[in-house]
Amino acid sequence: MDVPLYLRPRVDPPLASLLGAAPFLHSLVDALGSPLNVLLPETIAENAERFRAVYRRHHLTGRVYFAHKANRSSALLRRLAAEDPAHVGVDVASPAELRHALGCGFTGDRIMATGPKDPEFLWLAARVGATVNLDSLRELDQLAELVRTYGLGRADVLVRLSGFESVDGHGGAGTRLLSRRSRFGTPVREVETVLSAVERHADAVTLTGLAYHLDTTGLAEKGRALERCVLLMDECRARGLAPRAIDIGGGFGVGYVADAEEWERWTTALSEAVLGGRPPLTWRGHGYGLRNEGGTVRGSVALYPGHRPHAGPGYLDELLSLPAPVLGRAPGTLLLEHLHDLHIEPGRALADQCGLSLARVLDVRPTGEGPDQYLVRLGMNAGDVSLEEHGVLVDPVLLPRGGPEDGGQGPVGVHLVGNLCLEADLITRRLVFLPALPRAGDLLAFVNTAGYAMDFHAHRAQRQPLARTVAVVGEGDSWRWCMDEDYWPITHPGGKPV
Amino acid sequence: MRYDSITEAIGNTPLVRIDPAVHGLRNIDLYAKLEMLNPFGSVKDRPAWHMARPHLEGAGAGEGTVVELSSGNTAKALALLAGMHGLRFKSVTNRMRVPEIKELLLLLGAEIEELPGRSECLDPTDTDDPLTHFHQALSEPGSTYLHTDQYFNPRNVEAHAAGTGPEIVKDLDGRAPDWFVACVGTAGSSTGVARVLREHDPDVRVLGLVAHKSDFIPGIRTIDEVHQVGLFDPATYDTIESVTSGEALDGMLTLVRRCGILSGPTGGAAYQGAVRHLRDADSALDGSGRRETAVFIVCDRAESYLSYVRARRPELLGRAVRGHTLASLTEDDVRAEALSVGVEAARRRIAEGDPGPLVVDLRSPHAYAALHIEGSVNIVDELFEELVRGGLPFGKRTPVLLACPVGEKSLRYAALLTRMGHPEVRSLAGGIVAWRDAGAPLVRE
Numbered sequence: 015m016d017v018p019l020y021l022r023p024r025v026d027p028p029l030a031s032l033l034g035a036a037p038f039l040h041s042l043v044d045a046l047g048s049p050l051n052v053l054l055p056e057t058i059a060e061n062a063e064r065f066r067a068v069y070r071r072h073h074l075t076g077r078v079y080f081a082h083k084a085n086r087s088s089a090l091l092r093r094l095a096a097e098d099p100a101h102v103g104v105d106v107a108s109p110a111e112l113r114h115a116l117g118c119g120f121t122g123d124r125i126m127a128t129g130p131k132d133p134e135f136l137w138l139a140a141r142v143g144a145t146v147n148l149d150s151l152r153e154l155d156q157l158a159e160l161v162r163t164y165g166l167g168r169a170d171v172l173v174r175l176s177g178f179e180s181v182d183g184h185g186g187a188g189t190r191l192l193s194r195r196s197r198f199g200t201p202v203r204e205v206e207t208v209l210s211a212v213e214r215h216a217d218a219v220t221l222t223g224l225a226y227h228l229d230t231t232g233l234a235e236k237g238r239a240l241e242r243c244v245l246l247m248d249e250c251r252a253r254g255l256a257p258r259a260i261d262i263g264g265g266f267g268v269g270y271v272a273d274a275e276e277w278e279r280w281t282t283a284l285s286e287a288v289l290g291g292r293p294p295l296t297w298r299g300h301g302y303g304l305r306n307e308g309g310t311v312r313g314s315v316a317l318y319p320g321h322r323p324h325a326g327p328g329y330l331d332e333l334l335s336l337p338a339p340v341l342g343r344a345p346g347t348l349l350l351e352h353l354h355d356l357h358i359e360p361g362r363a364l365a366d367q368c369g370l371s372l373a374r375v376l377d378v379r380p381t382g383e384g385p386d387q388y389l390v391r392l393g394m395n396a397g398d399v400s401l402e403e404h405g406v407l408v409d410p411v412l413l414p415r416g417g418p419e420d421g422g423q424g425p426v427g428v429h430l431v432g433n434l435c436l437e438a439d440l441i442t443r444r445l446v447f448l449p450a451l452p453r454a455g456d457l458l459a460f461v462n463t464a465g466y467a468m469d470f471h472a473h474r475a476q477r478q479p480l481a482r483t484v485a486v487v488g489e490g491d492s493w494r495w496c497m498d499e500d501y502w503p504i505t506h507p508g509g510k511p512v
Numbered sequence: 513m514r515y516d517s518i519t520e521a522i523g524n525t526p527l528v529r530i531d532p533a534v535h536g537l538r539n540i541d542l543y544a545k546l547e548m549l550n551p552f553g554s555v556k557d558r559p560a561w562h563m564a565r566p567h568l569e570g571a572g573a574g575e576g577t578v579v580e581l582s583s584g585n586t587a588k589a590l591a592l593l594a595g596m597h598g599l600r601f602k603s604v605t606n607r608m609r610v611p612e613i614k615e616l617l618l619l620l621g622a623e624i625e626e627l628p629g630r631s632e633c634l635d636p637t638d639t640d641d642p643l644t645h646f647h648q649a650l651s652e653p654g655s656t657y658l659h660t661d662q663y664f665n666p667r668n669v670e671a672h673a674a675g676t677g678p679e680i681v682k683d684l685d686g687r688a689p690d691w692f693v694a695c696v697g698t699a700g701s702s703t704g705v706a707r708v709l710r711e712h713d714p715d716v717r718v719l720g721l722v723a724h725k726s727d728f729i730p731g732i733r734t735i736d737e738v739h740q741v742g743l744f745d746p747a748t749y750d751t752i753e754s755v756t757s758g759e760a761l762d763g764m765l766t767l768v769r770r771c772g773i774l775s776g777p778t779g780g781a782a783y784q785g786a787v788r789h790l791r792d793a794d795s796a797l798d799g800s801g802r803r804e805t806a807v808f809i810v811c812d813r814a815e816s817y818l819s820y821v822r823a824r825r826p827e828l829l830g831r832a833v834r835g836h837t838l839a840s841l842t843e844d845d846v847r848a849e850a851l852s853v854g855v856e857a858a859r860r861r862i863a864e865g866d867p868g869p870l871v872v873d874l875r876s877p878h879a880y881a882a883l884h885i886e887g888s889v890n891i892v893d894e895l896f897e898e899l900v901r902g903g904l905p906f907g908k909r910t911p912v913l914l915a916c917p918v919g920e921k922s923l924r925y926a927a928l929l930t931r932m933g934h935p936e937v938r939s940l941a942g943g944i945v946a947w948r949d950a951g952a953p954l955v956r957e
């Protein structure tokens with residue numbers, strides 16, 4: 015076996031010390047079962063503060079809206095609800111998320127309703143005074159109708175736009191920036207129609223801003239969309255509308271892998287393995303989107319960029335600092351000079367380092383395919399941590415039952431399989447290297463799963479237990495915990511006032 | 513030399529010896545093949561012409577578009593060739609990271625399509641891959657695209673096998689060098705030259721240089737990216753090594769400042785990578801009485817990479833500071849010398865002052881047009897900085913009120929103007945934002 019291809023996770027302080035408390039984590043799983051999700055509500059507040067620091071650096075006002083879809087926890091939401099209402103809000107994409115946000119202490123004026131909306135969702139949003147981030151013209155018509163029919167107050171709306179690439183002449187002569195198509199929002203070329211409708215519905219809605227959410231890591235595309243919105247805000251004002259905010263959505267990203275070199279070594283090895291130049295790195299030689307065509311690698315790799323030089327607040331800072339193509343100034347300067355508020359909707363990035371998913375090791379046996387490869391069966395399945403679904407590749411942290419074991423067996427390659435009777439139930443398709451062979455009873459901790467990975471796909475297949483979720487709070491050298499639904503930011507777990 | 517067409521000036525580039533005092537190798541003669549002296553400026557002139565020629569010379573004037581996935585020299589050569597033959601040129605790329613090159617392409621009349629970034633949320637059903645669209649568009653019936661396909665087209669390699677390689681052998685008096693060093697982009701030049709050299713001497717050693725994985729050197733690929741190149745065959749190279757952008761710049765500086773060779777970063781990478789690799793071989797030759805020869809390729813010229821240099825080694829392009837600048841003020845200077853005035857007092861001065869202050873809005877013209885203080889003039893900060901460098905832009909008897917978004921920039925300028933001797937400059941405290949928040953009126957153009 016050559017050097018183990020580790021992809022060790024980035025683990026920042028509070029999460030790192032929690033991982034150091036292995037006996038505590040073992041006792042939690044003993045009591046509550048495997049799998050188990052553990053959340054650090056304090057960290058999401060710190061993340062919001064890091065985004066706010068970028069706002070301050072650029073002298074910008076506006077709100078950070080947590081995209082609730084990234085995690086369904088009450089603790090995270092309640093902790094954010096306790097933050098300054100002028101700075102932190104929540105983005106909800108379903109009626110249930112909206113009810114949950116209200117139940118966690120968000121008042122309607124701190125809530126942004128996004129995504130496609132049924133009449134019930136629109137009604138409830140308007141009823142509680144949430145801002146409606148309009149997905150389509152039809153939604154606008156429906157909303158206005160509901161406001162009139164039920165005598166609701168005027169609803170604040172943002173118009174969500176898409177299709178920025180097709181704007182003629184934008185981006186300078188001769189250059190066209192292609193963009194991934196989105197099925198959400200109104201194409202920019204139809205913005206006239208929507209603004210006219212907003213004017214027509216002036217008795218029922220107030221335009222408070224423009225919005226977009228682009229599914230891309232490309233800064234240039236986002237910079238262009240932002241600048242385009244600044245130009246369109248001007249058109250809105252010229253029409254006599256008075257929007258104030260530009261909502262630039264989420265997609266700020268998370269760096270999962272600690273070490274750039276490990277990430278690079280692994281992805282290089284993937285290309286080589288696909289070409290047959292080295293043994294497979296994955297279950298049955300899966301290529302994550304790459305394929306070998308006559309000795310040349312074709313296709314594009316379907317993986318989340320595991321190591322990112324700029325993620326989260328750093329990415330926002332870069333976006334705000336990049337010179338804009340038409341007006342020449344950086345988006346941060348443009349927003350400031352035009353007196354616009356900036357809204358952002360980070361999901362994954364706000365949940366960065368906020369939690370981990372624990373699984374008990376149930377069984378360890380040789381694969382029969384190599385002298386040093388093993389199958390490790392976990393008390394968890396691919397629905398509980400949807401790492402594969404999101405293309406996130408990162409090693410779990412081994413937490414031995416009785417502290418570190420001797421034996422000194424050294425690194426070992428294992429395939430992590432789940433508790434379903436399905437060939438496809440692999441926690442990850444990757445051959446994972448662990449510092450030592452685990453034993454039944456040990457725990458594997460999947461770090462940084464709070465954003466989308468934790469409970470996005472969990473289902474009741476085969477009646478396996480669903481993960482319970484607990485919130486933990488550090489207290490000196492020890493940790494206190496409570497069930498997620500029992501967490502409130504004003505009391506310590508257990509009910510003692512802070 | 514008299515030619516009927518610029519294309520006749522492609523090829524026959526010089527082979528220039530690098531002074532041993534510069535590279536320090538005692539037993540190896542190092543030569544630079546100056547592909548930068550091709551008429552369009554790079555090693556890509558040959559393959560671009562060789563790939564496009566059969567189509568261009570056959571094409572009716574003004575029909576169709578030449579397309580290529582290129583962010584640099586191939587695009588440049590093809591744009592010029594297409595233009596000469598009355599065709600259009602389109603470059604599709606996600607690597608247009610050097611602004612001068614992009615602007616040069618626009619000057620040449622190229623259309624540029626930039627591919628989007630990666631998807632943030634993985635969608636396994638995604639068929640929206642722009643490259644796929646690109647290839648679909650090319651193969652649509654009736655499409656008038658000519659795709660030169662530099663990463664897969666064997667004519668790319670042939671151009672070098674027919675030209676670059678034989679020229680090197682000829683200039684070395686009929687012998688192949690012992691070493692050949694080339695950066696790998698499309699692998700065309702290294703593959704074509706290596707083939708010819710090996711025909712002369714199977715023992716020639718070929719060193720392929722790629723960019724360090726996390727780094728960016730315009731025009732060459734990283735070790736992962738070369739596997740996606742159809743012309744790339746690992747067997748072509750005895751060794752493949754990676755170089756960093758830092759090494760590329762070091763090499764470029766040596767060539768530019770000590771050898772009189774106006775090379776770009778890839779030439780620098782080839783030089784630096786060659787010397788790094790040859791050092792051991794050179795020591796091994798000590799005392800053997802043998803001399804060896806090595807050739808590397810200088811792909812293109814320095815001028816297009818100034819912003820690349822500026823981003824990585826700003827000190828190399830440092831401009832001397834002259835006149836009055838903000839940079840000459842410390843935070844303490846600003847605190848000590850600048851005077852500001854709140855919104856209410858400013859409104860009073862504007863209404864009642866005699867003379868009232870000249871209000872200067874330092875924001876961009878677009879923001880100013882959208883909303884500004886009535887009667888203010890707009891001098892965008894970049895311009896204002898240039899203006900004050902030369903002296904005070906208004907008379908000392910005119911009171912001045914400077915405004916920017918939050919009153920930070922204007923405060924610095926207020927300090928500067930005060931230092932320059934203006935007796936009555938104020939900065940609007942809290943800026944236009946505070947003005948708006950106080951409910952004071954703003955007008956549109």
Ligand SMILES: Cc1ncc(COP(=O)(O)O)c(C=O)c1O
Nearest residue numbers: 081227264265266359360361362
């Ligand atoms: C409208 C909207 N806002 C925000 C987000 C959150 O994005 P992320 O988790 O990448 O920050 C999403 C994700 O799908 C979205 O659709």
